[in-house]
Amino acid sequence: MTILDDPKLLVAADTDAHPTTVSISSALNAALRDALADDPTVVIFGEDVGPLGGVFRVTDSLAHEFGESRVWDSPLAESGIVGTAIGMAMYGLRPVVEMQFDAFSYPAFEQITSHLAKMANRTKGRVTLPIVIRIPYAGGIGGVEHHSDSSEAYWTHTPGLTVVTPSNPADAYSMLREAIASDDPVIFLEPKSRYWVKDVVTLPARTAPMTRALVLREGTDVTLLAYGPTVKTALQAAEIGALEGLSIEVIDLRSLSPFDDETVGSSVRKTSRAAVIHEAAQFGGYGAEVAARVTERQFFHLSAPILRIAGFDIPYPSPKLEEHYLPTAERVLAALDTWEW
């Protein structure tokens, strides 16, 4: 059973809404459209987000529908985009800005870490910055260099930021609406390789709160912790594992910061084994925090060390070689095999 089949989690707010086939990209587009319509303080700007609709079409037709004073193309400078968003938020707007690709968010690093993340704290909560930074991230799309980075650890390491990443269209819609409504700044990571994956969803969708992890598949032997692009990998591994008699529980973390200790903890106490999967390089990666954290809290329930199935500690490879870098279901299962059972 996936989250999409769970009636408890998926409540259509709109009674005459009906299920349609939507991709993550179009679900995000719908979320932005509804946010613009519901809240006049929401504005969208960034590189090519206007008439083009963004290189991944997430802002498709919004400039046309809402006009240039709500959705516009900014000059091409990421620090400028985030820095001006901060000033706009100080004046009461809710900017939703786009970094065109993960690695191109780095010019904005200073604005994000030194100002966006800290402004509420250094003003004793008097200035809040309800800004969403949308970042298409991770690989698997045959991107040339600088187009496939997984930069989540930079952001999760920064106090003051909330970092979330959806893995399916319903979550994409629901979590983006929640991120825009949040008074804390949110780094919203969009898994590029999943943009065009479709599901039958009733929009507007309201799934679990964005800061909660969700059990997507129940199992008793192992807990696989995945997020964004690796959720599919984990589900595939669980499917294959089942054929071999291995009962794998799959958790979609959804929120990387904060971390849902409760959901993960209760799963790990049940299965006593866990592995975390991500595309980013292993060393100092997000999986290191997950492994340490879960070990500290659940050590006496664990039968084996927590494993990390991650990218190698090398720059993200070229399109022709990325298949050797990306964690696969086979690699996940091989890793689980290294445990003594």
Next chain:
Amino acid sequence: MSDDVLTRGAPALPTRLPIRLIDENGDPVSTTRSAGFEIPDEDTILSLYRRMVLARRFDAQVTALTRQGRLATYPSALGQEACEISAVAALGREDWLFPTYRDTIALLTRGVSPVEILSFFRGDWHTGFDPYEHRISPQATPLATQALHAVGLATAARLASDSVVALTMLGDGSTSEGDAHEAFNFASVWQAPVVFLIQNNHWAISVPFEKQSHARTLADRAIGYGMPGYFVDGNDVAAMFAVTSAAVGRARSGGGPTMIEGLTYRMEAHTNSDDPRRYREKSDEAKWKLLDPVERIEKYLLNIGALTDTVRMDIAEAGEVLAAATRDAMNTEPVLDPLELFDHVYRADRPALREQREFLARELATAEDGSTP
């Protein structure tokens, strides 16, 4: 007021020499240096003078308190009063100021109380004042970053059709940062009601201006961004105020951003922990001492017979009252609650932060008991 200042869409080129209305002897200069700007009226000059003297007294007091160890650090603006006070005087209550660590006297002049201004420099974790009450953003330390905030805020105001101008202060060194460039460009493309006031005080800690820019002046850059640029004698408060006011007016009336470079000098060390003897000559400081902005405007006021002894004594007395209040404020130890460190990082509740807060609370309680944790 100069015609070109108010000419929409026709950027003014900076003058060859800095715009000057009053020379170092306190005499009005010939019109060739004034670029069409006029010396403000006597009342305005008197009020600027008064604020400069008070700011200088405050600055000296804070420098002294820092030497006594009362503040963790203090970047003095001694010698830069003409720029600092003009910036504030040119703004209305509805406008916003985006200052740096250097611009503490600008905050004072805009009405922030000494204890609120200095809470950060004395070692607290937050900006002591309410940015919305004073319409002043927290003093920025990461160089040039605040210029982008100014552009964003001004743009939001423009989108709301509010008549609000944002003025941001920048140092000469900080104009080498990428954010300065991005702010100039965004402001111009978006025609944001922003004034960039660059205080070229000749030094970025130990690095002289020549090592920051090979351009004749920083104001020359403005033309490349499609905005007017003004090269001004930053120690002439009459010129600084006239040009800054015009730029604020231009922004307010929809004319877009303006870049102003005020040529001035940092008379003190960069901060109390800096030692200028390692990188500059005493003779350089002495040369600039002759161009002192406060003395210059005082001479002007005396020359035109507008400064009576009573007024001078009045101001001096107000300065002493301010200094005493500043001493009192800094001589009481701030009450810092370590647990508050957790309270404003997020608006939303964070279980993990709550746990860490409880951990520190237990540690503090144990320490109070006298037992070791």
